[in-house]
Amino acid sequence: xxxxxxxxxxxxxxxxxxxxxxxxxxxxxxxxxxxxxxxxxxxxxxxxxxxxxxxxxxxxxxxxxxxxxxxxxxxxxxxxxxxxxxxxxxxxxxxxxxxxxxxxxxxxxxxxxxxxxxxxxxxxxxxxxxxxxxxxxxxxxxxxxxxxxxxxxxxxxxxxxxxxxxxxxxxxxxxxxxxxxxxxxxxxxxxxxxxxxxxxxxxxxxxxxxxxxxxxxxxxxxxxxxxxxxxxxxxxxxxxxxxxxxxxxxxxxxxxxxxxxxxxxxxxxxxxxxxxxxxxxxxxxxxxxxxxxxxxxxxxxxxxxxxxxxxxxxx
Amino acid sequence: xxxxxxxxxxxxxxxxxxxxxxxxxxxxxxxxxxxxxxxxxxxxxxxxxxxxxxxxxxxxxxxxxxxxxxxxxxxxxxxxxxxxxxxxxxxxxxxxxxxxxxxxxxxxxxxxxxxxxxxxxxxxxxxxxxxxxxxxxxxxxxxxxxxxxxxxxxxxxxxxxxxxxxxxxxxxxxxxxxxxxxxxxxxxxxx
Numbered sequence: 001x002x003x004x005x006x007x008x009x010x011x012x013x014x015x016x017x018x019x020x021x022x023x024x025x026x027x028x029x030x031x032x033x034x035x036x037x038x039x040x041x042x043x044x045x046x047x048x049x050x051x052x053x054x055x056x057x058x059x060x061x062x063x064x065x066x067x068x069x070x071x072x073x074x075x076x077x078x079x080x081x082x083x084x085x086x087x088x089x090x091x092x093x094x095x096x097x098x099x100x101x102x103x104x105x106x107x108x109x110x111x112x113x114x115x116x117x118x119x120x121x122x123x124x125x126x127x128x129x130x131x132x133x134x135x136x137x138x139x140x141x142x143x144x145x146x147x148x149x150x151x152x153x154x155x156x157x158x159x160x161x162x163x164x165x166x167x168x169x170x171x172x173x174x175x176x177x178x179x180x181x182x183x184x185x186x187x188x189x190x191x192x193x194x195x196x197x198x199x200x201x202x203x204x205x206x207x208x209x210x211x212x213x214x215x216x217x218x219x220x221x222x223x224x225x226x227x228x229x230x231x232x233x234x235x236x237x238x239x240x241x242x243x244x245x246x247x248x249x250x251x252x253x254x255x256x257x258x259x260x261x262x263x264x265x266x267x268x269x270x271x272x273x274x275x276x277x278x279x280x281x282x283x284x285x286x287x288x289x290x291x292x293x294x295x296x297x298x299x300x301x302x303x304x305x306x307x308x309x310x311x312x313x314x315x
Numbered sequence: 316x317x318x319x320x321x322x323x324x325x326x327x328x329x330x331x332x333x334x335x336x337x338x339x340x341x342x343x344x345x346x347x348x349x350x351x352x353x354x355x356x357x358x359x360x361x362x363x364x365x366x367x368x369x370x371x372x373x374x375x376x377x378x379x380x381x382x383x384x385x386x387x388x389x390x391x392x393x394x395x396x397x398x399x400x401x402x403x404x405x406x407x408x409x410x411x412x413x414x415x416x417x418x419x420x421x422x423x424x425x426x427x428x429x430x431x432x433x434x435x436x437x438x439x440x441x442x443x444x445x446x447x448x449x450x451x452x453x454x455x456x457x458x459x460x461x462x463x464x465x466x467x468x469x470x471x472x473x474x475x476x477x478x479x480x481x482x483x484x485x486x487x488x489x490x491x492x493x494x495x496x497x498x499x500x501x502x503x504x505x506x
Contacts, residue, residue, distance in 0.1 A: 001337050129329050139324035139346060141366045168333070267485035270330060271440050273418065306417030306486075308442045 002171050004178035008039055011163045015043035018161055022047045023122035024115045026107060026148070027077070028191065029066035033126030034183050035176045036164055038073055040124050049118045050075040053110050055103065056083025057193035057207055060215040069183060082110050086195075087204060094200050096315035097145055103192040104151015108158070115158055123158035128167050130269050134311075143311065147191040168268035187235050188269060188312075196315040200242040209296050213238035213259045216288045221263065224281040233275040236263035238289075239303075239314045247298035256298030259289055264312050272307040316498065317341040317357045321349070323365030323376060323395050326442070330483040331361050331393065334494050347377030351385050359501040360386060364394030364481070368445055369402060370409055379403070389474035389501045391429075397477030398447055401468060405451030413462035415441035421466060421480060425457045428469060429476055429496045437488045439466075439480035446479065474504045 025040055027033040027050045041048045050070055054063045063079065070077040089102050111123055125148045135150030136142030145151050164172055169188060176184030195202040197210045217238045225232035239260040247254035261282070266272035286300040303310070318340050322328045328344060335342040345354065347362075354360070360382055367375035376399050383390060383403050392400040398408050421439045423430045439460075447465040450456070458467035460480075468477040476497065482490035 133326060133329055139322060139365070140326070140328075141324070143326065166329075268330075270327060271417075271481075271484040271486045273486060309416035 002174055004171075004174040007175060008042075008178060011039050012043045015040055015161065015163060019044055019047070019122050021122070022049070022118055022120035023124050023161065024049045024051050024111055024118055024120050025124035025126075026111055027052055027066075027070075027126070028189070029062065029069050029183065030126070030189050031169065031176055031181075031183050031186050032128050032164060032172050034069060034073070034181055035172050035179065036124055036126035036162075037070075037075055038179050038181050039163055039175075040161070041073070041075055046076050048076065048124070049114065049120065050077035051111060051114045052077065052079045053107060054079065054081045054083055055086040055106070055193060055195070056204070057086065057195040057202065059189070059194065059218075060211055072182060078114065080110055080114070082106070085110075087202075090195060090202050092201060096196060099195055099202065099315065100145045100147055100192050101151050103195060104145065104147035105153040107147060107151075107191070108153055108156050112156075112158060121157075121159055122161055124161045124163070126164055127162040128164050128169065128172060130168065132165065133270070144315070151191075168270070170267050187233075190313055196313055197237060198240045199314060200240075206240055209257070209293065210238055210240040210259075212293055213240065213289055213297070216292065217261055217263075217285055220281060220285045220288065221277070224278070224284075229281060230278055233263040233277070234266040234272070235269075235312055236261075236275070238262070245299045249294060249298065254294075254298045256294075257296055258299045258301060259293075259297050260301050260303050260314070261285055262303045262312070262314070264307065266307075266312070269312060272312055274304045274306060277302070316501065318359045318361060318498070318501065319354060319357050320344045320361045320363055321347050321379065321382065321396070323347050323363045323367065323379070323399075325364035325366075325394065327481055327483050328363040328365075331363055334483050334491060335361070338491065338494055338498060340498065347379055349378065351378060351381045354382070357388065358505050359389040359391070359497075362390060362392040362396030362400065364396055364442070367395055369395060369398045370445060373399070383475070389497070389504050390476070391497050392475075392477040393483070394443055394479060394481060397468065397479055398445055400475060400477050401447045401450060401454065401465075404453055404470070406447055406454065407449045408445055408447045411444060411446040411463065414444050415460065415462050417441065418486070419460045419462065419480065421458050421460055423458045423467075425455065428457065428500065429467070429478075429493055430457060431496045431499075433489050433492055438486070439482075439488070440484045440486040441480050443479060474500055476500075
């Protein structure tokens with residue numbers, strides 16, 4: 001089937017030949033980019049600089065944990081707080097493709113600065129097959145512009161190296177396990193992050209709401225899986241919808257916002273079925289969101305759409 | 316064995332390549348504009364799906380027609396690939412009465428061949444707006460769903476097969492078995 005050991009050996013040789021000098025790698029601490037960082041650092045050692053960009057759209061606690069992941073892999077890394085830049089670039093932006101392109105370009109501007117300072121002309125990315133497939137090309141329709149492919153600005157000068165281009169998530173996980181990368185079982189998380197889990201403008205306030213809701217969904221589903229009530233889904237999160245509805249909270253009228261809970265089963269992200277989460281678990285999620293987030297949210301819905309016709313994320 | 320995938324721009328073209336690779340086949344993805352002569356000495360072709368509506372955008376299907384006319388070896392068309400090959404040999408197609416996306420139950424009407432050893436009913440994954448409406452006399456129907464009458468076809472004289480559903484995606488049950496069965500047909504044909 002797929003031989004992770006053979007794959008890593010082949011890629012190390014390829015990368016040694018492809019990158020004669022220094023390179024920076026864009027790394028979110030997710031499975032794909034961390035595996036790419038592990039392989040490339042095996043090939044070129046400290047000639048690789050790992051760059052993590054805090055866009056302001058990261059999940060709760062995310063930026064705090066990446067340095068530990070990078071330390072454990074003995075990577076040479078920098079963590080850049082670019083949240084001001086990203087929030088101001090997305091001011092007033094609601095259209096999903098525009099969001100993705102602005103975020104893609106925003107990432108590249110940061111990497112260009114870092115690459116220049118590090119005297120490097122190569123940018124390594126953890127791009128995998130669904131990223132370029134869904135971004136479209138001459139033959140293929142664009143389903144969504146993944147930030148690392150369809151979101152790259154046309155004037156980018158860095159030379160791209162993408163060792164995982166032909167792999168899908170299940171194969172990347174096999175490589176991660178082979179290399180003993182601790183994030184091997186982490187759920188997928190899109191590069192544009194919470195900005196595309198806010199339907200509408202990703203303001204600081206909106207992002208904070210969906211961040212909190214995502215944290216509750218993750219906590220409750222992971223706890224339920226631990227208790228043996230269900231399997232942990234392949235991917236699971238919350239989406240903030242631009243829909244308000246009437247409610248009643250403590251005998252007072254409420255007019256609050258709506259959170260959609262999404263959880264899917266998949267192998268490779270290219271097709272997916274919605275997760276059959278037990279109703280007791282859904283109820284816990286709903287109760288926690290509407291109580292703990294009562295100032296903003298008074299309704300929770302569950303998304304029961306497969307991919308296709310939906311995609312896993314909403315944007 | 317060497318089986319190439321002709322890329323008609325499908326979301327799952329690369330999945331077809333991966334399944335063939337996992338089945339230890341020498342494989343490669345070629346754009347559908349590749350001249351027939353340049354394909355070389357393959358044992359079979361897979362015509363992938365894609366976004367073109369064959370009825371109105373057949374031009375985007377490149378050289379698929381030439382491959383079907385000239386190839387002396389087996390061909391498996393998937394989704395748009397199947398719709399194209401059915402119309403190429405005289406069938407008709409159009410917008411599906413009930414388009415199918417995601418999960419569907421396939422009913423196998425004629426086992427043997429590519430459905431050899433498989434249950435008469437199993438889950439498949441779909442993604443189509445159009446469907447084959449009628450077939451030329453050269454073709455027989457091998458399977459259907461409740462929403463779509465023509466889900467799998469076979470040419471009566473040549474080793475040409477078509478599938479409306481997607482055996483290459485993980486959510487389809489027995490997808491690898493269907494590919495293995497096609498590879499057995501290829502092996503027999505080339506003997």
